[in-house]
Every structure is written in structure tokens, then in C-alpha cells.
Amino acid sequence: MKIDPVTLEVVRNRLDAIAQEMQNTLVRCAFSTTLKEGGDCSCAMFSAKGEVIAQATANPTHLTSFLPAVEHMLRRYPAATMREGDVYMVNDPYEGGSHIPDIIVIVPIFAGGKVSAFGCALGHMLDMGGKSAGSMITDATEIFQEGLALPVCKFFDAGRMDETIWRIIERNVRVPKAVYGDAMALIAAGRTAAAHVSALIDHYGLDAFEALVPALMDHSERLTRAAIQKIPDGVYEFVDWLDNDGIDLDRRIRIQVRIEVSGSEMHFDFTGSDPQSRGPANCPPGGILAPVHFVVRALTGHDIPSNSGCFRPVRVTAPPRSIVSAERPAPVCIRYHTMKRIADALLGALATVMPERIPAAPYGSDLSDSWGIYVPETHEHLVFMDIFAGGTGAGSASDGVDHHSCDLGNSRNIPAEAVELEYPIRVWSHKKRIDSGGAGRFRGGLGIERELELLKGEASISARGDRHYSPPWGVNGGKPGARNAIVVVRNDGRREIVPGRVRLHLQTGDRLVGMTAGGGGNGEPWRRDPEAVLDDVLDGKVSRAKAESFYGIVIGADGAIVQTATAQRRAELAKTTSGEQIDRGETGLGLELAAD
């Protein structure tokens, strides 16, 4: 059946709208703050063959996680055996899941008595059991410690919930009510897709729909190929480093990428990356696709319709049993930061070839902490998850954005008022971190400082983050951004600078201060518009000291730029320019804090 361009565009818009409607349903029905405030959830639609048809505006990590999930589901439950009302579920990272806390729900969509598409929804559960609250175990050494793994299973059979599966989950998680509410929200999202896609098929007919889906993919493939063709052919390499795996804290982990662009195709090769780690920094099988797909979509143009067609010109080589593709029973729960670092490395490889498109490195990793709180007075066990972003890298013509999620993530911070209404925690600050944006002709976005105090009982915290050692790199003479940092302030005033992956214990009155990284700068700082530097000083983004030392802008007691001193200082800075395209800065824990 020949598809005309008009119908193609009409149906594409419709499918995008349905994906968005799934996402709206999910967020509004959800129970946990992680989903309803944090937005740590995503939706997409898949074809009967297991290809992406459309995605909601959500988290790129999740959107790619659906690929292996659907593949494994179809392997275990062929489409021909499915019935209307079925709901499939999985979270086992070695059978299509992403990591244990992410539950993926898949709802088959029927037309003419057979499966014609799937509605998929993923949500990060507040807890899925395991060694510590929140199931984000920074020092796990086996998947078995990370919580309850569900292989692909049929959670609803023709509309009826399998009570046994639910009872097993209920018995294994710390907050079953929240998990139940969130799981139902995922199912509601899947059913939203089912209702609307059925209506769409009714309208156009099944034959037309079945012809349209491949046509959509072909169309995106053509656009993607045309965009890849514009990237100069060649082999581009880059190495970036992860702080550690949460076990061997002093061993940096190597991420090596090699991108070969030839004609309209790209080959991503990760040979040379470190072997799989003892700690949970590993990507599960298929996890490598998240950063690869993100980078392909971002480089070829965000206006190309997102579906599996975009990835046909892409080939990936991931060494087995490596940090980018682990084997059972390696732990994987903290794989997110690895994926973000892979995205950095991929963009870094092409940064010199596409300088106008690729910004300096972004903050590199959200700070996220899962809290297990015990309040002895009331015998309450509470689970809380906090997550917040840093600054993005500066572009070739614009500053980075402060406190702005990027590449693989897209969560929202949890409002201080939402935290305090539900938990015995006081949020003392959520403010910009001065001087954290990498200096440059265009400045990196700023990270933030967020301080939480435990008001009652005690808490065990799994803190996660990366770029506590190596800062986000600057480009074209721009300086690196400030690295992530976590400081624990004990109730007696003692301060402890802690690394990114660690389990902590807080007593009543202890405070956890998270400082997120800033983005790298772009271009030599002494070339920055003096007025822009002055604005940054007045707005509290850059200190006077750094305005002088990095940007060569000398500000007098009257608050105005001292012209002669500035000219002199800038001339000195111009002489020291290294000419390096990538400035990685020094490596070490808490260097910015030591300087204070």
C-alpha cells in the first residue's frame, strides 16, 4: 500500500499526541514524589514487531530501555498468545529491564483480533527491596543485593491481575502502597495508548496502519541519513573517566569511544573501555543504546520524528563483560552516571569536528540520594528520593543554562515544600553555586547547592553522583566547570567531604549538602564581553576574584570596570592561552572546597 505524505504527517502527529497523553496520565495518577514531582518516568509506543513508533517528552534513558524490554517480552510471550487486557511487566536488567527500581509495563494494543502495537510505560519505584532503602545500592557487588528482580511476566491476564505476582512484590518492597499506586499509574498510561491507537486504527483501517508504521520509520531513516552525511567522514576517538564503581573508590573507570562516520552511517565502538566493575556502575545489556541513541538524535536534529528508523544507520560494538555491557550477576543499579559519561565521551569525540553544534561538557551527573528514614517515636519507616541537576555546557554562541537537566536525564527537583510536607526533613537551601560555571567566552551553566537536615530519627542514605573527581571539560580554550561535591555536616559541626557513591548514616540534626557541577566553558574567558562578566558579578554568578583571575575583568570599589587594569590583565591572560581544544582540568576530590 502506497502512503501519501499527507496521511503520513497526519498519523505521525496523532501518534506523538497519544504518547504525550500517556505521559500526562502517568504523572497525574502517580503516588510517589519520585514520579509525581520528580517526573522520573517515561512513555512510548512500539510496533507489533518491537520498533519505537513514538515517544513522549520524557527521559531519554527510559525511552531506550523499552527496546530490550519489548524484545524480551516477545521472546517469552509471542504476540499470537496475547489477549486483550493483558499487561506485561519486567524490571530484571538482564531480561530487558534497565535497573531494578525501574518497572516497565507493556500493554498490547489489539486491532482486528491481533496485536498491532504496544503501549509502554516506565516508572522509577520508590523502592524495590534489596540491601538498602530505595534499592539504589552504591556498594552492591551482585544483582541479588539490588532488590526484587521480576523477569518478563504477565501481570494481568485478559484484564485480571495475577494476585500471586502482586503478593510477591508486596512482601519484598519497603513501601508497597506507593509501589502499587505507581504501578497502576503505569498501567493507566498503557491503557490510554490502547484506547487511542485502537481508535486511530478504526479510522484508517488496519492495512493502512500496518503500512504507515514502516513508512514512518523509512521517513525518519532518510532524514537521519541525510543529516549524518553532513558530518565529515572519519574516525573520531575520545576517552572520559568515571569516578569509580562504588567499591574501589580510588580506581577511575575508563570509557573509550571510537566513532566512525562513513557516508550516511555511523559505527560506535566501545572497545578499550574497562571491564565490568565489581560495583554497580555497569550498564545492563542494551543499556549502551541510551547514550548512543541520544547522541544520534541530538546531532541529526531534534525535529526529526523519533522512532526506530533513526537508528537504522547506526551500528554499535560493545565489548562483552565490560562496563558498557555487563553480564549477570554483575550489579547495575547505578548505571545512569555511566550512561551520562558515555554521552559526554561521544560528544567529546565529535566536539572538534562539529564545534558549532557541540557544547562543552555538562554537569555530568545529577546528585541523587535515596533515604531510608526510621523514626523511633512513631515506628515509621519512610523512603525518600532526592534528585537535582547542575549546569549545562556553554555552546559556541551562548552560555550554558543553570540547573538544567540534559542528555539522558530529564527529572524535576522535588520542591522543598513537598519534601517537608511528607518527610521529617528540612530543606535549608536550593540556590545557585557561585563560580561553578566553567569560565569561557561563553560561560558554563551554574550548578546548585542544596542542603537537607534530618529532623527526626536516623537515616541511611545511598548517595549517587559522579564527576566528583574529574570536572566537566571546557572546549576551545574554555575552562572546566566545578565538579560535584557532597559535604556531610554533623550535628556537632564536623564537616566531611564524601565521594559520589557512598552509603551514609545521618543522625537527627545532621545535614547533607549537595553541590552540583557546573557546565564547561567555551572559548577563551578573556574574550568574554566585559559587560557580560560584570552582569555575572552583579547577579551573583561569578565572584569578583574569579572575574579578575579568569576573565581579566577588574572591578573597582564603585562597582564599575576599571578599564586600564582590565586591559592589562586581559593582555596577560591572552599570553597564557594553551590552545588546547579540550581542557579537562585537574583530577581530585573536593578541590573547589579545599580552595575555599
Add this chain to the structure above:
Amino acid sequence: MTIVAVDIGGTFTDVCCLYETPEGRRLSWTKEPSTRKNPVEGMVRGVGRILEQVAAAPGEVTHLLHGTTVGTNAVLERRGGRVGMLSTEGFEDTLELGRGDRAEIYRLDSEPQTPGFIAPGRRRRGIRERIAADGSVVVPLDEEQVATAVRDLVERERVEALAVCLLFSFVDPRHEIRVREIATKLYPELPVSLSHEVDPVFREYERTCLTAFDAYLRPVMSAYLGNLTDRLRQAGIASEVFTMQSRGGLASTRAIARRPFTALLSGPAAGVVGALKLAGAGGFENAITLDMGGTSADIALIAKGKALTTSQGRFERYPLRTPMVDISTLGAGGGSIAWVDGAGGLHVGPQSAGSEPGPACYGRGGTEATVTDASIVLGYLSPDYFAGGLRIDPDAAWRAVEGVGAKVGLTAVQAAYGIHSIVNARIADGTRLVSLKRGYDPRDFSLVLFGGAGPVNGLAIAEELGMTTAVVPFAPGALCAYGLLAASVEYDEATTFKLPVDEADPARIEEAFRRLNAHGLERMVADRVPPGDVTAIRTADIRYIGQSFELEVPIGTPVDKEGITRAVAAFHASHRRVYGHADETAPIEFVNLRTVHSYRIDRDTRPVTFAPSALPKPKASRPCCFDASGRFVETTALLRADIAAGQVVAGPAIIHQADSTTVVRPGWSCKVDTQGNLLLVREASK
């Protein structure tokens, strides 16, 4: 009673007048070019013109109602006041930092998603104070620091308005109130917006945003309303002046000056209220309104005779947590440009040719094909009846559309039909998103069509949505002004009342409602409204304990045990309709209590007759295309004024009138109702 209603739009200022004649009540309308620099000039001219037209003296005007885009434009053009912001220490950057998420996930050069421009860092201060979630004072307010900060902001940063957002002020506002006392003592003229008065609900970023917008709009709105009142007084009009609020009700100048954020989306709300009135008169309880102009399409929903409002709206990228008519705006209009991507895919919009250079057919240098150009190729629009008497070049339209068609292997006519299909489907998708998220099926609704392109594209959109009835108002261009006449004065009050339903004492709830009621009545009395004519509606925001989003349900007066039971049942039913499930056994809680007080200005129930307008007669028929084949069929063309009462016009037909063209597609028929509206019905679908 002589009521004048004025809608100030970007291009035209529409004016309606409802007045008495010996033969009964009549309605007249006129148009005046808008004066962008000072919109009051065009408005006063328009009012003068209509009074001349209906032979009334300025002193006879009893009410002057208006809708304005002053607030909208001030934000769009970043021309608001210089705002200083005070927040709880540690949260001074909340306005600029926001929630940290982004709207376009695959963009590498993402833009800030927050309105930091309202008050950059140098104009924000953190204040030492802290109130806990239970209202207890953790850190007392540092009054000296407040005074220093305010002095510094006014003297050094020359701020014209102050926005104050302290954590948990919605639980206990004492610190915010004290901050205002201190600021007012220092600078009695300095306007101060307090977050607990603007938006007394949790989530500090969202509350900070609205408070900042309130302060940002104050200097602009006060100046505008002051100027407006003065000019009207000079013109001899001494009546009370009312302004449309975003929520679809009117408010006095006094009330708007105090809460300017309520008028941010004043303009578009009026059109929806006009459509509401028409739909009601036509016997349609459920309607979807589609206002399709040159660059955008505004969609809103009327269910059971009420325009749906939302408190979770947005303006640009910014959250705006205040009740507003739930209007979804899509970048799809007559000026939307058709383009072909690198892989032969055809797209329409969101880029628009605007009015400069405008569609290719305007002959002002535009060469790209637009939806309007496609309408000419399809035969829908005639050069003889172009809106505003514009002279157009049909050949330029054909050339442009032909160019697009050649790139995708379609003839000009096929391409034109394709352009329409794409833009219509996008609007249909937008309509589905609006209706389905509320749990409504568009097939149960009628479509009210206005704006220049609404009646041209509307029926194809109705077909796409499976809708079978549509209405084109008597004067689509004057619908917004007409909506003002139909609106009521409305004031809403809210208070946070967080308590599990099981523990809620009816007497305490009643007490809270009584306080809200007293506030609402006070505001009405200030506007010289007789309290006996005011109606009050009570609602409660309820949610499952653990959820973050509430549903608003009505609750009876006075509140008793049974009333609560009914409200709970309404909540479950509403949850099931909106989200597809409900759990009668799950614990639920009250979150907020709300009242809306309203007073209808035009309380007269006698019928109104409409003043007619005159146009030249068109040729009896011309060829038009109604399907993808590109085939032309001979189509009846006639003037709306020539359709007799009771006459049924069968489609295909084109109906011209002064400010729009209605395309009656094959399979539809059309007649004129007693109000002069076109009623369109789809015959049993083919």
C-alpha cells in the same frame, strides 16, 4: 441599560453595544484599527464610533466592559515593571532555577525554562526567616534585614514593585504580612505582591512564578487602567469599568489593579465566553470552541454549559497557577507555512508568514505557500470577499502551492488539499488532547467556529473528530466583544484546608467557607453590587492521600455530613472519568476550599435583535475542491444575509459575510437560527 463592550486585539479593536430602542433591545457592533502604542486611543475612538452608530450619549453608558492584551503583550515583549524579589534565605534563586527539567529533550542548545528575566540575581534577596510545614516559626523574621533589603532594592536597583515568596506562607502568612508592613512603612507607594495572597498553595517555584508575574504586571496594569479611566471620563463616560479576567469572569478596575495577574490572559477568555453564550442560546450544552486566526488556533471546551477552566496553566514556558479558561494554543493558522523536509515529508507550520510579509497571495513579498494560499487554490476564499477588504493575488497563491506540490509529486490542488488536511489534523489532535485529558469525547460536542480561518477549515476538522454539529456566530469577528456582554462579574477565593476527609468536622469546614463567603461579598459590595443579586458556588479540592494533584468538586451549602458524602462520591466519579479508575476504599483528603461569587450584569431576559450589514452579491457558483483527488465540483456561493429564516442550504456551499467565509462541505447542511448564527449539521455520515 446601555452596555458597551470592547475587545482590544492585535490588529482590530472590536466594539459591541447593547442598548434600548422603542422596538426593544438591540445589539450593534463595529471595528476600529487597534493603536498598538497606546491601546486606549483606539478603544476610546471605537467607543465614540459605536455610540454615534446607535445614537447614544456618552453619559447614557451604564457599564463599560473590556478585554485587553496589555498584560499578555507586556510579558511577551518583556516590558513589565522592574521587580525586586524577597524569598526565604536559601531560596533566593528559586525564580531562576525552577524545577530543572526541559521541554525539548534532544536539543543540545537548550534555553532557560524559567522567567529569571523578571528579577535577575541582583534584584533578589534571601531573608532570614523560616516557617515549618505545620506553621511553627523555626527562624523568626529578621526585620532589620528586610528593611535593609527593601531600601537597597528601591534606592540602588530602583525597583518599582516587590514580590515576596516565603516558604509555607500558605500555612502561616505572618512573615509575609510583616514584610509588607515594613516595606509599606518605608515606601508607601511601592506595590507589594505576597505569595500567600496570589497563590496560597504548596510548591515554591510555581508560587514564586505567579507572585513574580503579579509584581511584574502591576506598574503596567495600573498605568494602563489609570489612563483608560481618565480618557473615558474625558469622553464623558462615568460608568464603572470592568475587565475580563483569564478565568472568564469580569472584575472591576479596583480588583484588577490589586491582582493584575488575574487579567494576564484577558483577551482570549472573552471569545470563549461569547461562544458559551451562543452555544447556550443554540441549545448546545457541550461545545468546543475553535478560534483560528492568522498565526494560531485557540481551542477551549464548554461542558454542561460551563467553560472549562484550569489552575495548572502555562504562559510561554512558565507555570501560571491561577484559574484560567483552559485555552490550548497551537501554532496553526491561515498564515502557517507549508514546507518539505529533506526526505520528501510535507509539513505545515508552526512557522507563520504573519501579516508581514503574509501569505503569498497578499503580494507583499511572501513566496511561501500558506494555509490561506491553499484555501484560494481550493476555491474556498474569493478575492472579492477577503477579510478587511484586502486586495489579493490568486495567481501568487497558485504559484506558491504548485511549488510545494512539485516537491512531493502532487498537483497544486492535491497539495492544497494536503496542506489543509495536515493543518486540520493537527488542530484535531490538539482538540483531542484538550478534551480527552478531561475525559470528554469530542463526538458529544458541537464545534463553535470563529476567527478568520475558523469557519473556512472548521467542518473538515469536525469530520476528523467525528463531530456532527457546528455553529458559526452571527459575527465571528465580534464574538469576543459579545462575550464580554455575556460575562458575569466573578471573584474567586481559596483557602488551604488540608485534612483527611474522615477526620473533617462539617462545622469547621462550614466556618472556613463562611470566611471565604464574607471576603467574596466584600469585594462585590465594593463594586456597588447589591449583595442579594450575588450567587456563590462552593467547591473543594480533593485527592487520594499520597497523590499530588487534586480534583475540584462541588460541595453543598451549608456543609453537613451528607454534603461531604456527596462530594466524596463526586470525587470518585470525576477521578474515574478523568483517569479511568477510582478506588472507593482508598483514604482521601481535602486540600483547598474555594468559592466563586458571581453577579450577572445583563440581567434582562428579553430577546435582543441584531443590526444587519450589507455586502455585494457573489456569483451564484464557483468550482471548489473537497477531497484528496484534486477534483473540482461546482459549488453554490451566497451571502449569509440572503439565507432566509427556515431555509436549509445543502453543502457543498460557500457562505460569505463581512468578516468571514464559511465552507459548507459536502454532506453538511446549514440554516440560520433566530439569533443570526449559522447552524451546520452533518447528514448521516457517508
